[in-house]
Amino acid sequence: MKVLVNSGPWLAVPPPGYGGIENVVATLIPALRERGVEVVLASVGSSAVEVDELLAVYDDGMFAELQKPYNQVTGVAHAHQARVAAELRARDDIDLVHDHVEVVGPAVLAALDGPPVLHTLHWDLRKHPAFYGAFPRSIAVNGVSRSQLARAPEALRAASLGAVHLATPLAAGPPPRLRRDEHVVVMGRVCALKGQHVAARLCQKLGLPLVLAGPVCGRNTPAELDAVAQDPYHPLSSHPDVRYHLDQVAPYLDGDLTRWVGGVEGEERDRLYASARAALFPIQWDEPGGTAVVEALALGVPPVGLRRGCLPELIDHGRTGFLADTEEELAEWLPRAGEIDPEECRAEARRRFSPSVMAERYLDLYGRVLAARQA
Ligand code: UDP
Structure with a gap:
C-alpha cells in the first residue's frame, strides 16, 4: 500500500x-x-x-x-x-x-x-x-x-x-538512566491554554522548583523573545501569546525557583523531562490529544493535571498520575507525585501509546x- x-x-x-x-x-x-x-x-x-x-x-x-x-x-x-x-x-x-x-x-x-x-x-x-x-x-x-x-x-x-x-517513540525504547531531580516541568508552547501562569503560581506557593519549557510564539530563547518585546513596532509584540508571557508568566520568573528555559529539543528535552519529579498540566482548555502527556508517561514521570479534555483518557488517577478538578486540588496532588510508580507509567505507555x-x-x-x- x-x-x-x-x-x-x-x-x-x-x-x-x-x-x-x-x-x-x-x-x-x-x-x-x-x-x-x-x-x-x-x-x-x-x-x-x-x-x-x-x-x-x-x-x-x-x-x-x-x-x-x-x-x-x-x-x-x-x-x-x-x-x-x-x-x-x-x-x-x-x-x-x-x-x-x-x-x-x-x-x-x-x-x-x-x-x-x-x-x-x-x-x-x-x-x-x-x-x-x-x-x-x-x-x-x-x-x-x-x-x-x-x-x-x-x-x-x-x-x-x-x-x-x-x-511517542519514547514508549518503545529503554528509558534514559537518570537521577530524579526536584523540579516540576511544564512542557508545551507557552500560551494561556496551557496554563503556565497557574503552574508558576502553584509551585511558588508550594516552594517547588519549576521549569517551564516551550517556545513563545515560535521564539525559543529569552533573547529572541526580548527582541520582540522591546520593539513596539514588531508585528508580534501585541500577539496574545507574547502578551500572556510578558504579563502573566514573566512576573513569576525569578531565575531561581521558577525558570523559563525557552524551547528545548532532542536529548536536552528528554533529559529535562525525564529527570523531573512530575510533569504538570494545569491546562485551561480541553486538550485534544496531549503528546506531552504520553511522553511523560513513557519517561516514567508522573503527569499531574486538571481533569479536562483528553487527560482523563490518558492518566489513570492514582495509578499513573493524578487528576484534579481545581487549582487547590492540584496543590494537594502535586507534592504526592512521588507515590506514583514510574514503572507503572512506562508500562502503560508501552501498552497504549x-x-x-x-x-x-x-x-x-x-x-x-x-x-x-x-x-
Ligand atoms: N515540545 C518540545 N520542546 C519544547 C516544548 C514542546 O519538543 O520546548 C514538544 C513536546 O514534547 C510535544 C510537542 O512539542 O511532543 C507538543 O505537543 P502537544 O500535543 O503536547 O501540544 P500542542 O500540539 O497542543 O502544542
Missing part, C-alpha cells in the same frame, strides 16, 4: 523541538514503513524522517507565517496544498491520503476526484465551527481522543471512525476507508 501522508508546510518532520502534529507524523511513519507501507510525505524540504518520497514546496518550516495575518497564513497553506493536489491529479499510484492539515487540507482534497482520504482531527473542533460544522462528507475522519470527538459538531462525530490516541499500537490502529482505519471506497 502506498500512502501520502500530508503534514503541511509549517514544520519539518520530525520538528526541530516543539511541534505537536509533526511529532505525531514522525512517530507514525517509521512504524507504518516497518509494516510494509510505502510512504510519500508532503511536508518541507528539511524533513529528515526516512520516507519513500518527499514532496515539498518550501525548503524549511513556515511556522513563523502562522503568527501573521490570516490571509498570509492561508497563502502558504494553499501553495502547499496546491502541490499536493497537482501531484494527486498527475499520478495514480497513491492508494490513500492520510491528511493532518487543518481546514485547508480537507477543503482542497474534497474537491479532487482522487484517492480516498483519512483526515486526522488534531484540534479543538470548536475552533472553526463553520468549517467543522459542514465538513466534506467525502472525507473520512478520526479524532485523537474520545473527549475531542464528544465536543465535535454532531454530523462530524457521527461520521468519524473513532479516536486514535497519540503515541507506542508507535506500533498507533500504526496498527491506523492500518485498521486505512483498511476500513479503502473498503468503503470499493463498496
